């Protein structure tokens with residue numbers, strides 16, 4: 001008899017349900033809190049895992065209770081939201097997505113895993129893989145942006161980075177792909193709102209990153225809070241069990257979101273906790289996070305439906321198997337001080353590199369990189385001296401004091417300059433009394449770095465915004481500073497794109513820096529001074545106005561594609577269709593040209609990959625690195641396809657004047673579409689291959705391939 005069999009035989013119903021219950025300690029608050037006597041619950045065998053607790057001492061104490069005072073020698077596992085770092089904080093996921101760099105994504109996840117594992121954490125509630133095309137939704141900050149192909153790459157890299165290989169057992173974090181699924185399509189961008197999308201859109205856009213996570217071996221999946229067309233994900237048997245478990249072959253555990261099972265009552269699909277618990281269990285959810293639904297609801301549900309015991313036993317098996325795979329039975333208490341990854345200095349260096357590669361240079365009239373150290377630099381704005389804000393909305397630690405803020409970074413980089421600073425206004429709120437002093441300071445400076453944006457709490461969970469402009473009196477401050485007539489470089493810190501067309505009209509340069517983490521200030525200064533060149537490209541379309549959202553590059557043509565000279569075509573009266581900046585937009589400190597696009601074959605048998613090559617030339621005066629983007633357009637298909645659909649990217653570093661070929665290979669399934677029957681299919685016909693710097697058709701080189709039936 002296996003260990004799991006013997007434990008199952010020995011456990012009471014209450015103890016089995018205990019393994020399916022996750023309780024929050026309150027070292028961090030990530031949902032509605034309720035007081036729990038954790039040690040007592042552990043001794044009684046009423047809890048199998050704990051979230052929001054860290055520290056090898058703290059976790060070891062509870063583990064000792066579980067093993068020596070619990071009803072059975074079953075270890076706990078500890079979960080925490082380690083999205084983009086634990087003690088060393090890396091850029092928020094939306095920022096890192098701008099790097100278009102799988103290796104970097106994996107490296108930062110690996111570094112985070114080592115730090116969190118050292119603090120006794122076994123599982124992270126990450127990567128967050130919700131594709132989003134509506135920046136009103138605050139959680140866009142936590143995910144990989146608008147594109148399912150980029151999102152799928154991000155998923156694989158993060159799962160590999162967090163989970164590592166078996167050889168790294170001591171410094172592994174089991175990963176959780178969340179929030180399954182389509183949470184980023186919340187109606188009106190409003191948090192927790194219902195989602196109503198077509199099945200085709202679900203398969204084309206929202207499922208692919210999760211499919212990639214399952215293929216990468218992700219240990220857990222967290223269903224989302226939302227319903228899809230009235231079926232809450234926590235009760236969605238069709239998607240959780242029939243698609244993910246049975247069709248995709250997922251063998252890990254489903255962990256509910258915080259209290260989400262109990263919330264099936266508020267969704268209006270369960271009349272009481274017992275019904276909610278039964279629905280979730282039948283859908284395939286193994287662990288109830290902070291809902292009390294399994295603990296209080298399952299015994300009643302079982303009395304109503306005795307056959308549920310089979311589902312309970314199956315769920316307990318999966319949880320105990322997870323604990324075995326984590327090595328917890330053999331090593332319930334992790335040896336602290338693992339140095340599987342280099343010393344913290346190496347992690348800070350990685351954070352600085354990741355941050356600089358996540359910065360997107362949106363506009364530049366030539367003022368950057370700074371040609372020489374200005375005599376006096378005025379660093380003005382409410383984000384200039386902020387430390388905690390640089391960590392973004394999901395930094396689960398209070399170690400912000402060692403964060404390098406923008407002012408620190410500029411001072412350290414411009415030692416010969418006189419660097420002065422003023423907030424001018426607060427991030428939010430109506431107090432504009434500080435603007436006059438800020439303008440006075442601006443009048444004395446040769447260069448102004450204007451630090452604007454959002455507070456970290458204005459994105460992330462429960463942080464939807466109906467407008468995407470600068471909060472508070474920041475625009476008033478900016479306009480007053482511009483009127484001082486000095487050169488202004490604007491640095492935007494935010495969890496989403498911001499609609500500030502007036503800023504791009506007046507600033508000499510604008511950087512999107514998102515929230516860059518522990519090394520934010522050094523990374524921003526590296527880019528301003530040219531110590532590093534900007535390489536980031538937008539993983540989301542940057543809207544002109546909130547009225548354009550949802551806005552994204554992979555749009556279908558419609559029967560009346562936009563034509564400015566034809567009234568009866570798809571467009572607005574008051575804004576362009578195009579975003580302020582397209583998916584893939586990002587300037588460097590040089591210029592690149594593309595030429596000589598060629599494809600491996602002009603007739604491609606369906607099922608074969610396609611090699612694509614393009615020559616890239618650095619036509620500028622500085623070395624630079626370009627990210628080459630490849631899109632396709634399936635011209636005629638059984639289902640209308642996007643006019644541009646991102647499929648691949650590759651990076652190349654070139655010296656001034658240098659030309660080199662860049663080759664990308666499209667796997668066969670890059671040409672697949674979701675057919676009328678919702679199955680994936682590759683159809684014969686003409687395929688456009690478009691290659692260039694960003695999702696602007698007129699800037700892309702184009703070739704044609706004819707897919708032919710074998």
Ligand code: GLC
Pocket residue numbers: 030031051081125178257258461
């Ligand atoms: C929160 C979030 C989820 C997080 C969980 C645990 O409500 O929705 O992303 O992992 O609770 O903190």
